[in-house]
Amino acid sequence: MNENLYARMRSVFDQHGSRDALRLPGGGGWSYEVLDAAAGRAAAVLRGYGVRPGDRVLAQVDKHPESLALYLGCLQSGAVYVPLNTAYTHAEVAYFIEDAQPRLFVHREGDSLGDVSCVCASIGAGATGSFSTAMSRSGPSRDVAQRGAEDLAAIVYTSGTTGRSKGAMLSHGNLSSNADSLREAWGWRDDDVLLHALPIFHVHGLFIALHCALLGGTPIVFLERFDAREVLAHLPEITVMMGVPTFYTRLLALAELDAEQVRGVRVIISGSAPLTEQTFGEFEHRTGQRILERYGMSETIINTTNPLVGERVAGSVGFALPGVEMRITDEAGSELPCGEVGAIEVRGENVFSGYWRNPEKTAEDIRANGFFITGDLGMMDRQGRLRIVGRAKDLVISGGYNIYPKEVEACIDEMAGLVESAVIGIPHPDFGEGVVALVVGDNRMIEEQQVLDYLSDRLARFKQPKRVINVAQLPRNAMGKVQKNELRQQYSGLFED
Numbered sequence: 001m002n003e004n005l006y007a008r009m010r011s012v013f014d015q016h017g018s019r020d021a022l023r024l025p026g027g028g029g030w031s032y033e034v035l036d037a038a039a040g041r042a043a044a045v046l047r048g049y050g051v052r053p054g055d056r057v058l059a060q061v062d063k064h065p066e067s068l069a070l071y072l073g074c075l076q077s078g079a080v081y082v083p084l085n086t087a088y089t090h091a092e093v094a095y096f097i098e099d100a101q102p103r104l105f106v107h108r109e110g111d112s113l114g115d116v117s118c119v120c121a122s123i124g125a126g127a128t129g130s131f132s133t134a135m136s137r138s139g140p141s142r143d144v145a146q147r148g149a150e151d152l153a154a155i156v157y158t159s160g161t162t163g164r165s166k167g168a169m170l171s172h173g174n175l176s177s178n179a180d181s182l183r184e185a186w187g188w189r190d191d192d193v194l195l196h197a198l199p200i201f202h203v204h205g206l207f208i209a210l211h212c213a214l215l216g217g218t219p220i221v222f223l224e225r226f227d228a229r230e231v232l233a234h235l236p237e238i239t240v241m242m243g244v245p246t247f248y249t250r251l252l253a254l255a256e257l258d259a260e261q262v263r264g265v266r267v268i269i270s271g272s273a274p275l276t277e278q279t280f281g282e283f284e285h286r287t288g289q290r291i292l293e294r295y296g297m298s299e300t301i302i303n304t305t306n307p308l309v310g311e312r313v314a315g316s317v318g319f320a321l322p323g324v325e326m327r328i329t330d331e332a333g334s335e336l337p338c339g340e341v342g343a344i345e346v347r348g349e350n351v352f353s354g355y356w357r358n359p360e361k362t363a364e365d366i367r368a369n370g371f372f373i374t375g376d377l378g379m380m381d382r383q384g385r386l387r388i389v390g391r392a393k394d395l396v397i398s399g400g401y402n403i404y405p406k407e408v409e410a411c412i413d414e415m416a417g418l419v420e421s422a423v424i425g426i427p428h429p430d431f432g433e434g435v436v437a438l439v440v441g442d443n444r445m446i447e448e449q450q451v452l453d454y455l456s457d458r459l460a461r462f463k464q465p466k467r468v469i470n471v472a473q474l475p476r477n478a479m480g481k482v483q484k485n486e487l488r489q490q491y492s493g494l495f496e497d
């Protein structure tokens, strides 16, 4: 049996060829038949570039239908898809090329790449670019590469606390089984219409949202980015929306949002960062919809979800999905009783097989018994509902994106005239958290703008601090460790209105 995820998609697409797959803003769109043919053309072009099953294809591409066809073409041809955040700078991309050793790097039309040590092709909006042109000249391949459940489908890079990104290896089986669990948990229906305003370089937009719709052969309202007004205008035509908490706070900022707009919406789902009880409450008050919060990560796709039918509790991320085992452990790795805070560990078909070319980190994070130590801290109640209480590491999540302070600090510390820095996340009404850098100058004041200018071409925009503050020294404990909790407390009101 072919366990290639695309083999399953193909049988759905064959069945529902005339249905809308992608509905594009301003009218028009792609049917499932058209999407399947485009994926087949992308697969043929990939083979033309010499991409064979197991080869990595690195992609830093904008969100448009051809980019989705590229992802599906990779699945179909057995290549390993490696999506990159579009905000990454050239220096950052060079690291991913070095690490992933891709057969092909597909980038945006017009990107000036500098020295790139691999074969490149471009995809552009409106089907410009060398890859798109080759697609338009190619016939669609119907061949779906033979893959087993364990074979890799994608490598998703997560930022590392040491500044080096780690590639989470996800197999066809991981993606397929998690999509099935989600379609069941969220009661996917034949008449569902998904609103998709998420980026497609992250598990949330690429796997969680898209796979639910693609494996159902149901339409996707495919928006290039999140724009609150545009999303509001589309709400009356959709039944399911998936987003990050920032989407919902931005929608709430629009006076027009009310129950009328979401009358036909069956479920509104939130994840990738904590949804505050305030946003949950305000959204219900304004629209009558109780947002369904779920919890996942690049390494495991989705772990837990609030129930579709039954109580959705604000501040809780719900129950482990069927097939996912979850436990809370102490520092020694022993299981803790209900109600106690500890490390969240998960095991199941959803859990990745390890970090790409990083057996040490894999061995550190995946126990011999198969449990993955997520790096999050939480507590479970008697019914099995999970609450996330914090991150074991000092990850900052701003606008749904993860920012690892260490990476930003390392970059700032290279600046002349600067002794050291500490980067923290401070509650922010729009982004969830805002990145703040505390800097210690070398006997002089460091201008905020000077630091921001310095970082502008060294770090992706979403990682750049929203505020830079001069301090005389950083608070340290007896062991010399910077006390970030103290700093977070001291500056907690920085972004308050």
Ligand code: AMP
Pocket (backbone or CB within 6 Å): 158, 203, 270, 271, 272, 273, 274, 275, 293, 294, 295, 296, 297, 298, 299, 317, 374, 375, 376, 388, 391, 402
């Ligand atoms: P990523 O690998 O980029 O998807 O980030 C995963 C991290 O996001 C998790 O380890 C959590 O710390 C956080 N996360 C995801 N969903 C939630 C949620 N619903 N509530 C709180 N944190 C979340």
